[in-house]
Amino acid sequence: MKKFDYVKPKTLAEASTFMIKHDGEARLYAGGTDVLILTRSGFITPQYIVDIKEIPSLRDISFDETAGLSIGAAATLNAVAISPIIREKFGLLAEAAETIGSYQVRNRATIGGNICNASPSADTVPALLVLGAMAWVFGGGEEKAVPLDTFLTGPGETGLGPGDILTSIQIPLPPAGNAYRYLKLGRVRAADLALVGVAVLGFPQAGNPSGYGFRIALGAVAPTAIRAPKAEAVLVESVDAEAIEKAARTAMRTARPISDVRASAEYRSAMVRALTRRGIKEVLEDLHQMPNDQ
Numbered sequence: 001m002k003k004f005d006y007v008k009p010k011t012l013a014e015a016s017t018f019m020i021k022h023d024g025e026a027r028l029y030a031g032g033t034d035v036l037i038l039t040r041s042g043f044i045t046p047q048y049i050v051d052i053k054e055i056p057s058l059r060d061i062s063f064d065e066t067a068g069l070s071i072g073a074a075a076t077l078n079a080v081a082i083s084p085i086i087r088e089k090f091g092l093l094a095e096a097a098e099t100i101g102s103y104q105v106r107n108r109a110t111i112g113g114n115i116c117n118a119s120p121s122a123d124t125v126p127a128l129l130v131l132g133a134m135a136w137v138f139g140g141g142e143e144k145a146v147p148l149d150t151f152l153t154g155p156g157e158t159g160l161g162p163g164d165i166l167t168s169i170q171i172p173l174p175p176a177g178n179a180y181r182y183l184k185l186g187r188v189r190a191a192d193l194a195l196v197g198v199a200v201l202g203f204p205q206a207g208n209p210s211g212y213g214f215r216i217a218l219g220a221v222a223p224t225a226i227r228a229p230k231a232e233a234v235l236v237e238s239v240d241a242e243a244i245e246k247a248a249r250t251a252m253r254t255a256r257p258i259s260d261v262r263a264s265a266e267y268r269s270a271m272v273r274a275l276t277r278r279g280i281k282e283v284l285e286d287l288h289q290m291p292n293d294q
């Protein structure tokens with residue numbers, strides 16, 4: 001592995017200034033489970049690795065009824081998966097985080113790294129999209145909020161400029177009485193990247209003819225994870241068997257998968273349909289079992 005200098009700034013401002021000064025030579029480092037692998041394989045050759053994970057507040061997880069959930073970008077995926085507040089109120093995210101790698105990988109890997117690595121198959125992203133997450137970004141001495149769907153711009157690409165650092169993810173409280181599934185298909189069950197990931201969130205919605213609202217997002221089948229709004233719209237009208245099938249087919253048409261060494265585009269498309277159908281059915285079963293007052 002090519003030698004690099006390890007830098008550990010104490011504040012966001014210090015880290016950001018260093019990144020601007022060494023634009024193109026320095027790489028932010030949180031858990032390192034993507035950065036170190038890319039560096040070891042020679043795919044990237046940073047002169048400086050800038051470790052931000054000990055910067056105060058970057059690992060905090062907090063909740064407020066009005067502002068919702070805030071997760072520091074350097075919170076590990078295990079911290080996300082076991083957080084009592086996330087499990088209680090944002091269970092979809094905990095479920096998605098738990099599918100990533102192994103326990104050991106999740107002990108280092110961070111939620112911010114999972115997002116900023118911008119892999120189309122990043123498992124937290126479909127869950128974060130249906131939960132309506134915002135990304136908070138520090139840069140130029142101030143922090144600004146960017147909706148996650150515009151933050152991710154392509155495979156390996158984000159809207160981050162030189163010196164920008166993702167500081168936290170903010171998630172509003174999801175609709176009351178919701179049920180969810182994150183269904184992931186890998187080549188093997190354990191510690192594998194998603195060939196397809198489908199996140200489904202369903203909730204009672206009195207104004208809709210079907211009585212329910214649904215949010216659906218697809219991972220690993222487009223340049224970034226994407227919402228499937230046309231499939232969601234089908235379920236506004238009805239959630240009978242025909243509507244579920246139509247929604248699954250519509251999600252499949254929304255996907256833009258590629259063929260690669262891990263799976264063909266045709267297989268991925270078929271699996272989007274199958275997993276979306278299964279996700280909607282299972283979410284509906286859970287919703288039907290919930291007491292009416294939830």
Ligand SMILES: Cc1cc2nc3c(=O)[nH]c(=O)nc-3n(C[C@H](O)[C@H](O)[C@H](O)COP(=O)(O)OP(=O)(O)OC[C@H]3O[C@@H](n4cnc5c(N)ncnc54)[C@H](O)[C@@H]3O)c2cc1C
Pocket residue numbers: 027028029030031032033034035036037052073074077099100101102105108109110111112113114115116117121122123124160164165166167191192193194
């Ligand atoms: C064995 C193994 C299995 C894996 N399995 C999965 C899997 O099943 N699903 C999955 O989604 N991923 C998987 N991964 C990939 C990886 O673990 C995750 O993407 C992880 O969340 C990356 O987090 P990290 O903190 O290690 O990121 P790092 O490697 O530290 O950083 C990743 C990228 O994000 C940038 N970055 C990090 N933090 C910030 C920040 N706060 N602001 C701006 N830029 C930042 C870095 O510069 C780098 O470009 C796996 C990796 C391994 C090694």
